Amino acid sequence: MLNPTHPVTAPLTVETAMRRAYAHWRAGQAAQTELLCLRILRVSPQQPGAMHLLGIMAHAYGFLDRAVGYLEAATRQPQAPAVFHSNLAEMYR
Secondary structure, eight states, X not given: OOOTTSOOOOOOOHHHHHHHHHHHHHXXXXXXXXXXXXXXXXXXXXXXXXXXXXXXXXXXXXXXXXXXXXXXXXXXXXXXXXXHHHHHHHHHO
């Protein structure tokens, strides 16, 4: 029998980790956001959502070259949403 005070948790999926990363970012928790995105990229190196979010963060903190690099990498992925391309275009502008 499982001990109810020690719940079993399922492994963290990339999708769940991305939702958590965006939640951390919206809550102003940049350090947690960055760590989670980097953790995602260790498991899924071409994950466009993690690259996009790292790019948005870099831009917010004034690191334009780093931001553009992350967004360029994110937009090279076939499943990259249009908003990633739009954000990259805005950074170029």
